[in-house]
Every structure is written in structure tokens, then in C-alpha cells.
Amino acid sequence: MPTYHILSGYWSLSELATNMLILLNIVGALLLGLAVGYERSYHGRAAGMRTYGLVSMAACALTVICGYPHMWFGGGMMQLAGTDPTRVIQGIVTGIGFLGAGVIMREGFNISGLTTAASIWASAAMGIMIGLGFYLGAIGLGFLCAMSMIFLSKVEAWLPSRHAVAMTMRFKEGFMPDVKDLRAIALKRGYEVAGGSMMISSDHGAQEWRFVAIALSKRSGATMAELAKEMSQFEGLDGFQLSHARN
Helix, strand or coil: CCHHHHHHHCCCHHHHHHHHHHHHHHHHHHHHHHHHHHHHHHCCCCCCHHHHHHHHHHHHHHHHHCCCHHHHHHHCHHHCCCCCHHHHHHHHHHHHHHHHHCCCEEECCEEECHHHHHHHHHHHHHHHHHHHCCHHHHHHHHHHHHHHHHHHHHHHHHCCCCCEEEEEEEECCCCCCCHHHHHHHHHHCCEEECCCCCEEEEECCEEEEEEEEEECCCCCCCCHHHHHHHHCCCCCEEEEEEEECCC
């Protein structure tokens, strides 16, 4: 078969129609992923709209192309007897999962690298789509991923949200803090202690408390400088550490 006939199969009307349907599925997955990601971002979690959107799109792309095996390689899949691209796809997805895990870093309550890991996985989905001949779908997925990473952080900053602060408080030896008092103090300053974030340790009678405080709204909550000033004057406190948290 002449080369131009093989190449024309990748851009045939049926191939383009399939790619458009794939793109519609990807857009739907993006919108649903953004909705879930916003809920997580609003509660100060590490995985926000960008991460959920990227993962949702990549998962949708890999799933939907499996429904059109007759369109693989420009419609020439039937001529490639004995080949099984699904095994290759499975190996790629598994390997990229380990690669993505390597860029995720955690330090205390702060987690970074989730969006980078999701973008790596989305890039793998693009490569698989290109390899199978879904060029238009891969181009659309790449465009949506790039736009998500560029603009969604600005959208998140505009939408109602709640910032979180990771706190480490080291109390003086013999001082016994009270959880109710701590929650009341946090509430007075526009914060609430995140459920399930409390960690308490003790060394030679001196307790250390670690937890995440989430602002009640976007505009509530004292600044870290104000919190540090107040905590430095607290009698029972021997030391403290504050940092922005994405838990």
C-alpha cells in the first residue's frame, strides 16, 4: 500500500469524527474533575482543581481510546496481526505511576509535587494517543492540560477558598494544654482546627502539638505574622513553628 494512503487513514473523516468524540469525553471529564478538585481545594487539601482535572482527563483519554480498537493506527489495526497494544499501554501506565510518585514530596503537613505528577501521567496519555494514531485527540488533550496548569491557579485564587496553616507548638515542661481552649483560641482568630490533623508527642514531660488550622473563610484568619507575634507572648509556650499547609 502506498505511503500516502497509510498517512491519509490517520486524517480520514471517520478518524477525525472519532477524535472529536474523544475530545468531548475529555472535556466532560475535565469539568467533573474540576468540581471535585474545587471542593478539596476549598478545604485546604493538597490536591486541588489542577491535579483532579489532569488526572480525570488522562484517565478518560486512556479509557475511551480502548473503545475504538478498529480506529487504531489510522484504521489499520486489523492488518497488524499478532500485535496487542493494550499490554504496552498497561506497562506504560504502571511505569509512569512510579515516576510520578518520585516527584511527590512531603514535609510535615505540606505536600508538593502532586500537580507535576499528574501532568506526567497526562503526558503519558498523550504519548499513547499519538502512538495509536489519535492525533487530534492528543493535541486537544495537550492544549487542555496546558491551559489547566496556566490558568486554573488564577481561577482558584479568584474562587472562594480557605487557606491552611500548619502549626507546631512546643509547650514548657509540666504545662498541660487543653484542646477545648486551643479550639476556642483558634476560632477567635478566624481559624478552626482541621479534623484528624492533631498529633501530640511528649518528651520528658514537655508536650509538642502539631495540627492544621484552616481559615473560616477566604478573608478571615489572622496572618502568620500576627499569629507568630501572639504565640511569642504565650506563657506556656516554649517554641513554635508556622508554615503554609496543603494537607
